Amino acid sequence: MTTAHAHPNIALVKYWGKQEKPGNLPATPNLSISLAGLTTVTHVSDAPSDTFILNSKETSDPKLVRWLEALRGTFDVPPLQIDSGNDFPTSAGLASSASGFAALITAINAHCDLGLNQEMCSEWARVGSASAARSIFGGFVALVPPQWQAIPMAKRDHWPLEVVVAVTSNEPKSVNSGEGMERSRLTSPYYNAWVRDATTDFAAASEAIERRDFLSLAAVAELNCLKMHSIMLTSQPTLSYWTPASIACMDRVRSLREEGHDVFFTVDAGPQIKAVCLPASADAVASALSETPGVLEVIRSSLGEGARVVL
Numbered sequence: 001m002t003t004a005h006a007h008p009n010i011a012l013v014k015y016w017g018k019q020e021k022p023g024n025l026p027a028t029p030n031l032s033i034s035l036a037g038l039t040t041v042t043h044v045s046d047a048p049s050d051t052f053i054l055n056s057k058e059t060s061d062p063k064l065v066r067w068l069e070a071l072r073g074t075f076d077v078p079p080l081q082i083d084s085g086n087d088f089p090t091s092a093g094l095a096s097s098a099s100g101f102a103a104l105i106t107a108i109n110a111h112c113d114l115g116l117n118q119e120m121c122s123e124w125a126r127v128g129s130a131s132a133a134r135s136i137f138g139g140f141v142a143l144v145p146p147q148w149q150a151i152p153m154a155k156r157d158h159w160p161l162e163v164v165v166a167v168t169s170n171e172p173k174s175v176n177s178g179e180g181m182e183r184s185r186l187t188s189p190y191y192n193a194w195v196r197d198a199t200t201d202f203a204a205a206s207e208a209i210e211r212r213d214f215l216s217l218a219a220v221a222e223l224n225c226l227k228m229h230s231i232m233l234t235s236q237p238t239l240s241y242w243t244p245a246s247i248a249c250m251d252r253v254r255s256l257r258e259e260g261h262d263v264f265f266t267v268d269a270g271p272q273i274k275a276v277c278l279p280a281s282a283d284a285v286a287s288a289l290s291e292t293p294g295v296l297e298v299i300r301s302s303l304g305e306g307a308r309v310v311l
């Protein structure tokens with residue numbers, strides 16, 4: 001048996017929309033930070049036939065089946081039992097597919113001696129779930145053309161940001177990200193503007209990270225997140241991932257900032273709020289969000305390392 005760990009990542013410049021060609025390629029450059037406080041643990045072992053266990057329950061997953069088929073088109077991979085567990089809500093906007101595919105290719109690579117380096121693992125992770133390409137690496141990670149393998153931008157100790165995740169629902173999302181982003185591409189009247197702005201947002205966020213300029217990063221990341229949700233909301237049928245508690249948390253983050261705290265929010269395809277802050281503000285942010293009506297729990301995290309095999 002081989003075991004791998006991976007962390008989910010949250011995008012500060014988002015991926016929402018694919019290119020119209022094979023390979024699961026994002027339409028726009030995107031970048032993320034890895035979350036040490038949330039972990040996927042995946043065990044891979046030989047089995048008579050493929051079996052998939054998610055959070056201790058045997059399940060079927062067409063996306064995983066297609067991905068294994070593609071992998072077996074290139075490598076000799078025997079039937080496997082894949083047993084994967086998350087210590088955080090699954091399929092609820094906390095990037096469980098990112099950490100899931102990153103942990104899985106890392107475990108299979110070691111278990112089956114595929115000989116992949118990190119870049120190649122990132123490419124295979126991307127085929128499963130594009131955001132998973134980023135979870136192969138730790139710290140600050142970009143997913144950019146022309147190769148669309150993730151690239152580490154900066155290590156986690158370059159800028160030890162903290163993240164407070166406010167969980168407002170444990171329910172799995174009703175529309176998965178792949179389906180949602182295709183709907184947005186086809187129907188949102190603002191999709192082209194979203195794609196056009198992404199390169200500028202990516203450049204501004206990259207520069208802010210390089211300079212550790214929190215105010216600049218906060219401005220570009222928060223606006224980029226709201227642009228993505230505008231695309232979601234103007235898709236037909238609409239994609240509305242927020243709960244009243246999500247909105248209350250965003251308002252609370254804005255008021256914390258007015259009180260002088262270094263914090264901004266970002267939200268993915270789900271109702272959870274991620275408040276990114278400097279360490280000096282983390283206690284105040286965690287306490288304010290845990291007291292916000294509708295918040296079920298807060299999870300605190302520093303920045304994490306990349307996917308890895310563990311003994």
Ligand code: 2P0
Nearest residue numbers: 011014015129130131177178268269
């Ligand atoms: C991101 N999300 O950049 C964005 C923000 C969701 C909102 O990447 O179809 O699960 O498997 O490639 O990677 C979620 O998309 O989609 C995602 P697929 P994935 O983090």
